[in-house]
Amino acid sequence: MADVVSKTPTSSLISPHKKETSNLLLGRFEIGKLLGHGTFAKVYYARNVKTGEGVAIKVIDKEKILKGGLVAHIKREISILRRVRHPNIVQLFEVMATKSKIYFVMEYVRGGELFNKVAKGRLKEEVARKYFQQLISAVGFCHARGVYHRDLKPENLLLDENGNLKVSDFGLSAVSDQIRQDGLFHTFCGTPAYVAPEVLARKGYDGAKVDLWSCGVVLFVLMAGYLPFHDQNVMAMYKKIYRGEFRCPRWFSPDLSRLLTRLLDTKPETRIAIPEIMENKWFKKGFKQIKFYVEDDRLCNVVDDDGLMDNDDDTISIASVATFSDYSVSESDSEVETRRRNDATLPRPPSLNAFDIISFSPGFDLSGLFEEKGDETRFVTAAPVNRIISKLEEIAQLVSFSVRKKDCRVSLEGTREGVRGPLTIAAEIFELTPSLVVVEVKKKGGDRAEYERFCKNELKPGLQNLMVEESATSSDLSTPTQPSLLRGLSEPVPDISSDIETPLYIPTDD
Numbered sequence: 001m002a003d004v005v006s007k008t009p010t011s012s013l014i015s016p017h018k019k020e021t022s023n024l025l026l027g028r029f030e031i032g033k034l035l036g037h038g039t040f041a042k043v044y045y046a047r048n049v050k051t052g053e054g055v056a057i058k059v060i061d062k063e064k065i066l067k068g069g070l071v072a073h074i075k076r077e078i079s080i081l082r083r084v085r086h087p088n089i090v091q092l093f094e095v096m097a098t099k100s101k102i103y104f105v106m107e108y109v110r111g112g113e114l115f116n117k118v119a120k121g122r123l124k125e126e127v128a129r130k131y132f133q134q135l136i137s138a139v140g141f142c143h144a145r146g147v148y149h150r151d152l153k154p155e156n157l158l159l160d161e162n163g164n165l166k167v168s169d170f171g172l173s174a175v176s177d178q179i180r181q182d183g184l185f186h187t188f189c190g191t192p193a194y195v196a197p198e199v200l201a202r203k204g205y206d207g208a209k210v211d212l213w214s215c216g217v218v219l220f221v222l223m224a225g226y227l228p229f230h231d232q233n234v235m236a237m238y239k240k241i242y243r244g245e246f247r248c249p250r251w252f253s254p255d256l257s258r259l260l261t262r263l264l265d266t267k268p269e270t271r272i273a274i275p276e277i278m279e280n281k282w283f284k285k286g287f288k289q290i291k292f293y294v295e296d297d298r299l300c301n302v303v304d305d306d307g308l309m310d311n312d313d314d315t316i317s318i319a320s321v322a323t324f325s326d327y328s329v330s331e332s333d334s335e336v337e338t339r340r341r342n343d344a345t346l347p348r349p350p351s352l353n354a355f356d357i358i359s360f361s362p363g364f365d366l367s368g369l370f371e372e373k374g375d376e377t378r379f380v381t382a383a384p385v386n387r388i389i390s391k392l393e394e395i396a397q398l399v400s401f402s403v404r405k406k407d408c409r410v411s412l413e414g415t416r417e418g419v420r421g422p423l424t425i426a427a428e429i430f431e432l433t434p435s436l437v438v439v440e441v442k443k444k445g446g447d448r449a450e451y452e453r454f455c456k457n458e459l460k461p462g463l464q465n466l467m468v469e470e471s472a473t474s475s476d477l478s479t480p481t482q483p484s485l486l487r488g489l490s491e492p493v494p495d496i497s498s499d500i501e502t503p504l505y506i507p508t509d510d
Contacts, residue, residue, distance in 0.1 A: 040064045058104035088138035090168040111159030122225030134165040140274040146176035148207025152214035153194045197242045197266045209268040216263025255282035376442040395462040
């Protein structure tokens with residue numbers, strides 16, 4: 001079922017009557033008007049009572065999906081939506097469930113379907129180009145993560161309040177795990193007017209090539225106001241698709257016509273691919289790559305992240321890392337040292353509870369129940385938080401990465417644009433005991449091989465240097481039982497029970 005939106009003002013989406021009767025879902029969301037419904041689900045507008053944020057909640061009937069044999073389908077959709085977090089893709093915030101219902105809490109997109117906009121007539125070339133650029137950005141992001149939509153059409157492309165495109169409805173999407181031994185998909189699916197000729201041939205197809213054919217049809221519709229392959233008789237339309245029988249109208253520019261000819265190439269092996277589209281003259285005009293990162297399970301745009309990028313305290317360009325030599329020479333050494341410490345003061349790291357600590361052991365790791373397990377590593381250190389952050393900044397400077405800081409979190413981002421985007425790494429510091437912290441490092445974006453090289457060649461050596469420096473400065477305070485400052489999780493965990501204020505209670509089978 002497609003994600004449903006409405007142009008109704010949000011103020012009128014929550015009825016006063018329901019507000020008075022506290023119509024809350026699981027005590028967290030105030031349910032409003034029905035936005036739409038399908039065979040297995042209904043979509044409601046809702047408001048988070050804590051934050052006031054408007055969301056769309058898809059309510060799925062468990063009994064219906066069990067009877068329809070769609071359990072695996074729902075699980076796959078959840079997995080896919082968690083995998084493809086991008087500014088031009090409708091976000092899944094969380095999934096909740098009761099005995100009878102499953103709830104998808106999703107981004108509420110206010111602008112309606114792109115279909116409604118083009119139904120009024122063809123778009124101006126610069127507007128169509130902007131939507132196509134955003135569509136290709138989203139589709140390329142999906143493909144790099146092994147996700148293929150397989151039902152791209154204007155009805156599944158939504159517009160937010162700022163006129164930005166959002167890809168929705170991944171109900172027919174597939175992942176690379178579903179590819180057969182011949183390297184192709186074989187499920188016949190999609191919308192007739194947007195389906196690629198190789199899907200009609202029923203001989204197997206490349207998911208990426210099929211999506212790009214659909215993107216070509218979408219682009220044609222945006223620019224022409226009608227379909228490239230159209231006939232009242234569906235079989236006659238299929239014949240036109242299979243033969244590639246279409247004609248560009250006279251108002252299409254030569255560059256656009258050439259691009260469409262490559263997109264609507266009936267031979268998938270010669271059809272244009274995304275890297276080539278990105279270099280296309282018509283496509284590149286006015287194109288700006290979106291930079292974003294994921295923090296607290298939410299998308300953050302680098303350009304407009306609540307002013308973070310404009311705040312010198314939170315965001316650092318490696319070319320201009322501050323040094324302490326800028327302080328006044330009239331200050332005494334002790335004054336400079338005090339000022340350094342004051343300037344380096346950070347909020348106390350969040351404490352880990354017993355369940356967090358237990359989860360550090362592979363045998364007790366329950367995180368798979370809540371989120372996909374990404375590329376990550378953790379280490380325990382007695383170094384102060386400001387020293388850890390400074391060391392991460394130094395490491396980033398060596399490889400010309402940009403750095404973003406917020407409380408006890410540090411994000412590092414590379415400058416090289418790979419197929420999977422720039423390498424993005426997030427480090428977060430947690431208090432384990434009053435004298436120890438855990439640093440958790442995760443890959444948030446980019447190529448896995450590049451991440452592994454970075455960890456091996458830059459991160460681990462740099463943190464080992466921190467261990468040596470910290471040991472040298474605090475040798476007079478160390479004790480024989482002090483744990484290693486850099487300890488991999490595969491090594492024995494030190495006995496820290498005396499440092500933990502509240503003892504861990506792990507129930508036994510007795």
